Amino acid sequence: MSHIDKINTNSWFVIANSTSGNGDFSKQWKEIQQYLKHKKIDYSFAFTKFSKHEVDLVQNAIKKGFRNIISVGGDGTLHNVVHGIMLQRYVKTSELTIGVIPLGTGNDWIKTYNIPNHIEKSMEIIFRKNTILQDIGVLKTADNNLTYFNNVAGLGYDGYIVNKLKTLKKFGAISYLLAGIYGLLFYKKSIFKIIFDNKVIETNCLMTIIGICKFSGGGMQFTENVKPNDGLLDITVAKNLTFLDLVFNLPKLYSGKITHHKKVATYKTKKIAIIPQNSKTFIQADGELVGTGAITAEIVEKAINFIIN
Structure with a gap:
């Protein structure tokens, strides 16, 4: 046996x-x-x-x-x-x-x-x-490395924060806020070329978020109308947001209303390519640093059973 x-x-x-x-x-x-x-x-x-x-x-x-x-x-x-x-x-x-x-x-x-x-x-x-058969995202970096993610991935400012968090984790929950403030002061935006569904967007971009679930960065909500099993990636392109834009809209980062800001656009798609002008742009998946530079992201539909409340 x-x-x-x-x-x-x-x-x-x-x-x-x-x-x-x-x-x-x-x-x-x-x-x-x-x-x-x-x-x-x-x-x-x-x-x-x-x-x-x-x-x-x-x-x-x-x-x-x-x-x-x-x-x-x-x-x-x-x-x-x-x-x-x-x-x-x-x-x-x-x-x-x-x-x-x-x-x-x-x-x-x-x-x-x-x-x-x-x-x-x-x-x-x-x-x-009580289970849900949840979608999973997969990122492919320029060097063909695959990273699967179950929550939220992103490029730009949020990747920069995740990189900074490594040194700030000892401060516990407040570390997210400290890293966020540091990032706002020192992160330099780059032009992103974003390609999906026959659309090409080129814009000066603070970050592009790719969501399966709702929350990231210690409870912030950057995506809209999220359904973790709808077979779609939830994309948020935060364009030329400034330090003051984010400070004045801090409550909206937690309530999800930031997606209605005039410098923020949201989309749903199955596959997306994101090419930052700056090849040193950090990429994060579920709060883990996975590399720098360009990525493609795709959805794997109804991939794993998760137990939920």
Whole structure:
């Protein structure tokens, strides 16, 4: 009898990022284990040991026969789990289910689905198993590297902020605001050439956002009328927005009304190419830096089951 046969379809593989949780990880992990034991849940687990380790861990779990994955950590952990699932060739991605126990500062993906940033409450949601078959985006950089993303990607100012965040993370939730202010003062806009659906837009651009879900940058909403399973990328082109434009419109960044600003345009499409004049323009996906320069982005429709509230 192979190892695959032994794994019950109700078994869970838990991938935990032990560096998340603001230094309280061991306490939080104990709480997670107690809950799993109390509910008599059959599970195996692994801790990440290095950057992007989730990719290997999830692929090995799928190879062994696991079909239910729990991501324990922030947006970066979930991003790497999704990326690993999309790269593997053992099973159709739509046969896999991901639940999220949020730890850490950045949890933007959970906000779209009203999943509370609370261990026990998020675990109760997981075991109710209410799922959505969500679309996934895929970015291809100029050097043909693929990055899959489940939330929001972007080029320009937001990529610059993600790059800056690496040094500011120690400040916790306020780090987003600090990085944002720094970016407004020092980020230099570039001309972007944006091509989709036989349209070509050339404009001086602060950033171009590509969304699957609603929230990024610590709760900001840059996209409009978002449906995570409509088979479309939600594009927002923030043109020549200035420091003062953003300061005066700060509440609109959080309410989503920024999309109505006269210097902001929104579109929906299945595929887009974005070519910045400055080849050093940063690219981010789900808050992770993935490179610089030009990209194409496409939608992979109804790709993975996610457990939602």
